Structure formats: C-alpha cells, structure tokens
Amino acid sequence: MAEGIKDKVAIIGMGCTKFGERFDASPQDLIVESFVECLQDSGLEKKDIQAAWWGIHMPDISMGRGATALGITLKLPFIPITRVENFCATGSEALRGAVYAVASGAYDICLALGMEKLKDTGYGGLPLAGGLGYKMPLNGFNVTAPGGFAMMATKYFSQYNLSPQDGKMVLAKVSAKSHKNGSINPKAHLRKEVTVEQIMNAPIVAWPLGLFDCCGVSDGSASAIVCRADMAKKFRPDPVFVKSLQISCSSGEEMLYTKWDGSHVEPAYRAGIAAYKEAGIKNPREEVSMAEVHDCFSITEATAMEDLQFSARGHVKDDIDAGRFNADGAQPIQIDGGLKCFGHPIGASGLRMMYEMYKQLQGKADKRQLKDPKIGLTHNMGGFPSMNVVSVCIVGK
C-alpha cells in the first residue's frame, strides 16, 4: 500500500529573484541570485545538498539541455542532478523531484531550482511552440499561448451564457485584483495598479483576451531546499511542511474526444482531488487559506477556482464579484501578484508560487502578509487547456 508523502518533507529554505525583463542579467546571474538567497535562508552550506532537480522549459534559448548548466553554474560538487521539464509546470516538477526523493528516504536534503531566461528572444510572448516537435507545424495550427487560452474563454462565455462584455468584465476583475497585489511586491515584474476600465479597453491580444488578461513574460529564478520533516526544526523554527504534491496529465480525451466541455481544465480538477485526498482536506473552499494559482491568463485563474472547488462550476463570477479572492477577501488568491504581475519565467514559476506560500506561512510576507494563514496551495499548469499537466501542492505549518 502506497504511503504517500504527507508530512514527510519540509521546506527549510527558499530564494526568489526579482522577476521581470532582466535585460541586465544572464541566466547564470539569475540562478546564483535565487540560490544565494535560498542557501542563506536555510542556514545550510552548499556541501549539505545531496541531490538537485533543475527546472528549465526552454533551455535551447538560454543554457542548453541537460543537468550540467546547474552543476557548473553553482559548482555543485559532482552530486546527482536531474533536469526536468513539464511545460509551464516545470518549476513544480523540480520541487516534486526533490520532495519525492527525500520522502523516499534516499536523501536527507535536496535542492530544487527553476530558472527561465525568456527575454533574449527579441519579441514579446513566448517563443514559438518548437518544443512540440517537427510535426507540429505540419498538422498543428498557428497557436500561441494567449490564443490557446482565449479559446477556453470563448467556450466559457458560450457555455454559461455570458455576453462578451459580461465575460470580459469578470476576467477584468481577476486581473485588477492581481495588479493591486503586485503593486506592493518589490520583486514583482509589473508593479502598477490598473482599473477595470483600463483592462476592458486594452488592445486585444487573442479574442476575447486583451493585454491585461495576459501575464508578464519574464526572466527569473526561484529555488527551494527541502529536508526530512523530522530533522527540519534542527535548521529553523518555522519550516513549512508538504501535505501533498500531486500532478495530473491529459489523456488526449480533451482534444480528441467530444466529451470535454472546453471551459475547464480536467487535469487541474483531477490533481486537486488527489492533492486534497492526500492532505486530508474535505472542504477546499473553507480549509485552504490562500493559493497561488497558474494565472497565465485571467481565464485560467477563473476556471482554476472552479477546478480547485473554491467556486461551484459556472459560478466563479459570483465569488469574483463578491471579492472573495481579493487580499482582504475570505480566500486570497495571487497575494504576490501571480503570474499576471509577479511574472512568468516558466521554469521558475512553480517555485515562485511556493515562495509566497512559504513566506506567508512564516509570517514574513511584509506588506502582503495575511492574517495567520494555515494552509497554502499552489496550482501550476503547463500546456494548453486541451492538453496539459497540472500540479497541485498543499503546504502548511
């Protein structure tokens, strides 16, 4: 009988760079910046790290493939390093590797580090989907990230009878909230409040999504050091314990079979169920104090609220209108600004989400600090609504 990982692993150190258009910084600069903070935060020395997981989604535009980029940059002394990649859920995949390795008993202390350098391409948005192989241009379509998610907005509006205007208004409130949160976060990429009106009137990127429905494309790095739960308090008084870290991957049913409704992300729902079960959460809406979800686009956050069972299907609008997910609401979401404003260096994002949960649980989130949060959740999605991987991680004190 599988035992799972609940409360077997603790996070004892984390680091996160300033995210943004880091034209000043090389990939190596970003890795070192997050690692130095992480190591100092843990109080450990480099030699204490027994194995590492390195997350980068698009190595071909920055550091190349394989694990060597991390080992050589940090001069890690010949320890086992594994490069992982799982679309935009890469950061969580790196954390998952480190957490499960410790939970297995194979190691006491492991490092997870994610980094992405996206702004060396010379253009906005993510690089083309070359990562889908030679065949994609031949049998695929001219899809971009905003377009892939815009199709979920189109379908959501249609399914729940929202006019484009009403639907866009719901989404505008999602983005306005994140801009407000991000404006007081010194490490965030976009630190400017915007009004719902500005969001509604912004140029369209991929109908119905406008400029402010899309997250920042950023450079950055985030990292975590994890250890056996039973030794965590030796290193610090306030470790954060992993309650569950689940992942779900599309089966092809969504894109090929005609059952999927197009207005939710099935793996998000499935990963949520698995994570709640392992963490022992019966009522996510009441028990999860706060969450960082994968708001690559406003619609992704809105549907994630339903997939994670924070809102009933088709009713996220009611909760958004009621301000439930605002910083002063019953269940704050994207308290650090989210992908929307903190930014989205792909390989780092899952770890950046955890960075905020970790700081909040420790009471070290400065102006953003919530009142005594108990349970934090990260939801990290990679791919498109029709084909993706989603990881859900639940942490607590």
Added chain:
Amino acid sequence: MVGIKSYGAHIPRFRLDRNIMQLALLFLGFGPLRGEKAVANWDEDSITMAVAAAKDCLKGENKDQVDGLYFATTSQIYSLRQNAGIVAAALDLATNSRTADFTDSTKSGTGALLAAADAISAGSLNSCLVCAGDCRVSKVGSNGDYTYGDGAASFLLGKDDVIATIEGSFSTSHDFVDRRRLEGERLEHLWEERFIRDAGYMKFIPEAVMGLVKKYNLNIKDFSKVIYACAFTGAHAALGKTLGLTPEQVQEPLLMTVGDTGVAQPLMMLVAALEDAKPGDKIMVVSFGQGCDAFYLTVTDNITKVKDKKAIKRNLANKVPLGSYEKYLAFRKLMPVEIGIRGEETVFTSFSIISRESRELYGMVGNKCKKCGTPAWPFQRVCPNPDCGAIDQMEPYRFADRLANIFTYTSDFLAPSIDPPSSYGFIDFQGGGRCAVDFTDCDPNALKVGMPIELSFRIKFADEKRAAVNYGWKAMPVVA
C-alpha cells in the same frame, strides 16, 4: 462514350476592384480600369485552388473509381516534385493512380482534359480527374497584373453516366510568344498587347474553330455556347463577331468578375456553361496558348441530375472586397512585410514526416475505432474514448470531406500572420471526432461557437530555406 461525369470550380473569396488598382498605380500613368479580379487568399495557390475545385467536382461521386489525376497550371509550385501528386494526396486518391502535370502553356488545361479523354477511350484509365488552376504573378503595373485573376476548374471524366460527351477535337501548335518565364524566374514577361491580340487571339481562335467545324462537318449555328479563351474584353467581343456568333452563343469570359485565369479560363467558362446547359445542347471549347485546343461536347439527360455544386455561380456570389492593392502585393509576396521577429523563427520541414504521414497531413485521413466507432484525427493507435481505449482496432477515416461545427475559437494578433488576426479553433465533426485547426476565409468578428464549418486545403507555411510549401486542411464557414 467518353465524357464529363461531373464538374467543379473554385474562385477565391477576395475580389480586388480594379479602380483600387488604378489609384495605386496612377503614378505609372494608368487610365481607368474596369471590373474586379479574384485574388487568392495568402494561403491559396494553384494547387490548393485545384483541390478546392476537385472537391466540388467529386462531391457525390464515387472516388474509388478514379484512377487518374491530371493537373494543369502555368503557376506550378514545384518544378521538381510532381504537383499533381500533391493534389492527389489532398484528395486521398488511391495510390495506384496515374498522375501527371500539364504545364507551361495556358492551353495546358484543355491539353490535360483531352489527354484524359484519350486515356479513357484507349482503356488505359477508367475515370480521370482533370484539374486546372492558375495563380499567376507578373510585375506591378504590368498588363498581367490587372488582367489576371485566380481560379480553378475541375472535371471528372469517364465512360458511364456522363453529363456531356466529348465528341471530337482539333488542335494547333504555334511557337507564338505572348508570355514567357524562364526556369527559376517568378514573374512573367508579357509581349506587346496589340501583337497578342491581333497576331494571336484574332488569328488562332478562328483557325481552331474553323478547323474543328471543318473536321467534323459541323455548323457553328448548332452550338448553344461557344467558349473561347481570351484575356481582353474587347478582343473577346470582336472574336464573337468574327466567328459569326449571336450574343447568346458567346459564353461570358468572366474577365470583369474573376479575371483571366490562364489555364483555368476556358474550363471555368465550361463549368459556367454546363451550369446552364440543357440536354442536347452542343458546346464548343477553345483554349489559347501556343496555339489552341478546340473540342466540342453534347450535353446528355444526366445534366438534370447535377446538384449541390459551388461551380461558378455560388463561387461568384461568395465574395468579399480585398480593399487594398497593398494587401494584394503582400499576399503575393511582391512586397516585403514585417510580421514581427516571432515570425522570423525557423520552422523546420521534415520531408520524412511528410512522406511517411502524407495521408494524415495532406489527405486529412484519421481513423475510426472498429470497437466503439469513435473517429479521431490525427491518427491514433489507442482509441481516445475513455470508456473504450482499444489498441490497434482502427480503420482509416477521412475527415476532409465532412462538415463540422466550431467548438471554440479565437482570433489571435500575437500569432505571426500576413493577415492578422490568425483565427483558429477546435471543431467537432458531424459524425464524431474533434481536432484543432487554423481557420481561413472567415470574418473574425462573425465566428460563433456552433457555426457550421467545412474544410479547405491550404498552404500552412512556406519554408524557403528548405524549398518547401507545406499544406494542410483548414476550416472555413460553410459557403452558402
């Protein structure tokens, strides 16, 4: 007797008002221009238009009987790699078919048709599809620039159930140089218009008509329609008088609505004539190139059974104004356009994949689960129905001819495109199966969830580094 079993045509949806051309070309001293010309969308070329015409032609026909495909064009895409082979792959014709390209002269379309008729007569072929399409480009401000239009026609030839029998033919060959293009050149060179008119059309068309009449002892008065190719409106009218035809006998040359479609022109006119033909009608067709092919047909009773064709009428009605000459230049790559640094990213063409998976990529053939009946595209070894999941229980299933409905869509300004926004979406096929496709020939603002969709074979992208034009099927709103 050998004849035409079915017909089809394609006219691109965009039309360019020649007044707009004239305004843009005023600086070259252009006088008033009349009418409009059909302009291929950026993702259309002679191959895709031929496929569209063939799809129209094959609708309701038994494709299994077809064992030949002849493709005629003077705007061939590949000069090494058979273009007809691409058309055949797009139509998913049986691989034991005879395919051939007929090129280099605007009379190649009739050449292909007569060659097909002869092959069937000789018993070499059972049923042959003939496609003719042109999308010609000549210099900005040239005669070709404003007279040319884009379009295609297609005929299915065979022995049984023909709608018109091919009765006889007469051909001439003259090394007459009206237009030319050397290997490796993209733009055509045209010789003097007056010379082409007086020493070309006015001489060769009557020679061919009279040759045919004399050879078969015909009376020109017995023809309900006489079709003769001609690029010039005035010369076309003058030829009618020279030939002694009544205005009713002269088939309208489409010059003011579509333009001179090269190899396709006489054959598109034949499609238009057949749309209005009655049993017993006699129709003469004369092409023009380096000489002429002339042939004549007798319409049979089967003509009354033809239905549901786009042919010329519905294609003519399906139009939107292109709006600007500059857009035409961009579409035909006569003007470099900035589509963003993103658009400069190299897309790699693997011909290994294209060759191995041609039925999936060009034929849009997927498969259907024999156990549960679930269709899928692209090919799947494992059934995507979660309640089935059968492994290797698949049979081929073609999607290209099926109708679908929009499941969801977007119109994307970030995606690199010569004509942003780039619209695409998921479509659910009537009969099952879901896939994601690019949209084409659509108004982004008119797209709706649930909208009926048909598929069209189009250019996906050109990979100039690897000398590749890559094709695939796109979705477009059903043409009324």
